[in-house]
Amino acid sequence: MAHIPFSNEIKTLRFLAGEMTQGDLGDKVGVTRQTIAAIEQGRYSPSLEVAFRIAHVFGKSLEDVFRWQDDIP
Amino acid sequence: MSFREKIHWVALFGLIVAFGWYFLAYPWTIANTQQGVWTAVGMLIPVTIIFLVPMIAGTVFFAIRTPKEANLKEDEREKTIHLRGTHMAYYPLVLGVWANIFFLINGIGFGYSVNILIATLVVSEVIRVGSQLYFYRKGA
Numbered sequence: 001m002a003h004i005p006f007s008n009e010i011k012t013l014r015f016l017a018g019e020m021t022q023g024d025l026g027d028k029v030g031v032t033r034q035t036i037a038a039i040e041q042g043r044y045s046p047s048l049e050v051a052f053r054i055a056h057v058f059g060k061s062l063e064d065v066f067r068w069q070d071d072i073p
Numbered sequence: 074m075s076f077r078e079k080i081h082w083v084a085l086f087g088l089i090v091a092f093g094w095y096f097l098a099y100p101w102t103i104a105n106t107q108q109g110v111w112t113a114v115g116m117l118i119p120v121t122i123i124f125l126v127p128m129i130a131g132t133v134f135f136a137i138r139t140p141k142e143a144n145l146k147e148d149e150r151e152k153t154i155h156l157r158g159t160h161m162a163y164y165p166l167v168l169g170v171w172a173n174i175f176f177l178i179n180g181i182g183f184g185y186s187v188n189i190l191i192a193t194l195v196v197s198e199v200i201r202v203g204s205q206l207y208f209y210r211k212g213a
Contacts, residue, residue, distance in 0.1 A: 031148040034075040034209075043212030044150050 006068050010040045013058045013065065029053045076135055076142035077151060078209045083131035085202045091123035092195045105182030113187050158205035162197040169193025 014020040022040070023033040029050060038044035039054075046054070055065045095116055103109040136143035147155065173189045181189075 031150065032075055032142070032145060034078075035148050035150040038150060038212055047149050050149060 004042045004045045006045075006066050007042065008040065008066050010036070010054065010065060013060065017058060025054070025057060028057045075151075075209070076139055076145070077147070078206065079135050080128075080132055081202050081206050081209065083127050085199065085206065087124040087127045088195065088198055088202065090127075091120045092191075094123065095120050096192070099188070104184040104188060106184060109184040110187060113184070113191070117191075154205050154208040157208055158201045161204045162201035165200055166193060166197040169196065 010025070014022070014025060021033075022036040026033045026036045029036070030053065031046075031050060035044065035046075039046050039050075051062060051066060055062045058065065099116060100109065100112060103112065132143075169189065170193060173186055173193065176189065177186055
């Protein structure tokens, strides 16, 4: 499994959005609940489109949701 | 566990049971005779049934339990997993075909050749399904 060089705030954002479930977010974005779980846990690197869709659901910019890890060049 | 991952587990189970039985029960002493070839053909009928019955039963069972998931189209992660598994299965498939060509050139019997091809397909399928299950668990 390749290391994904960025972290994300999806879990926090879901909580702040009225405790939205992974399934609800998946439905809004157009992916399965398992894919949202994999993205949250850093086991899957989403496409740019899905990343934008996730950010759009929360009304945030991409960098508010996904953060490049500083220690990685 | 997603609907497709469950179906993959059923497929892996079916493959191992069906072809495990085939390779254990096949009469290897007559493999290179006409009778051996027809035995292989005959055994592929129960193998297909052993493989298909749990696949159909599993698909129906999981589709009834989680109808929403069963109707979902593959998303991008699942497509990636699908492609990576198929890519990994390509190598044993090529290796098996080349091995078969080598053995045929060197005079291996038709019966053994048929079984090498069946084994090649089985190994490729087990690697495809197994690697896809690995990617479902560990990430694509």
